[in-house]
Amino acid sequence: MNLEIDTVNKTEYTAILDVWESSVRATHHFLKEEDIQYFKPLILNTYLDAVELRCIRTDKKKIIGFLGVADQNLEMLFIHPEYRGKKIGKALLKYAIDTLDVTKVDVNEQNEQAVGFYNYCGFETISRSELDASGKPYPTLHMELKK
Numbered sequence: 001m002n003l004e005i006d007t008v009n010k011t012e013y014t015a016i017l018d019v020w021e022s023s024v025r026a027t028h029h030f031l032k033e034e035d036i037q038y039f040k041p042l043i044l045n046t047y048l049d050a051v052e053l054r055c056i057r058t059d060k061k062k063i064i065g066f067l068g069v070a071d072q073n074l075e076m077l078f079i080h081p082e083y084r085g086k087k088i089g090k091a092l093l094k095y096a097i098d099t100l101d102v103t104k105v106d107v108n109e110q111n112e113q114a115v116g117f118y119n120y121c122g123f124e125t126i127s128r129s130e131l132d133a134s135g136k137p138y139p140t141l142h143m144e145l146k147k
Helices: 010-027 033-050 088-100 112-120
Strands: 005-007 052-057 063-070 073-079 104-108 123-129 140-145
Touching (some): 005 088, 010 033, 010 073, 033 073, 063 088, 073 088, 104 112, 112 123, 112 140
Parallel strands (some): 073 104
Antiparallel strands (some): 005 052, 104 140, 123 140
């Protein structure tokens, strides 16, 4: 599989949202259905415009993983569940660090796979918040890339 990083056009936001939702449903078992429904329009109409987006596509140009970066912070990294374990997340994260100067990421504490992934990739927890950025009761770990 080609792990080439590509830009995302605004016309592809619904495809990005589909990857986000599929990924969240596969990995964020702690979220309630109403939380997913709460975040969907925010992601589509607000969050995607607030970040620099990059993606990886299949050979048929279908988006299967994406990231969003703002101010050296990895704001989002989501992989379609059918493509997990194929080094897509590592390729996107390496690109984010090497090209977009990412040094920080916030991770839901209950998403243990993601916490482990970022630890493995050289990030360490520097602080913790009881609430997520939306004020919801999902503790968040604030991680930084080790120097």
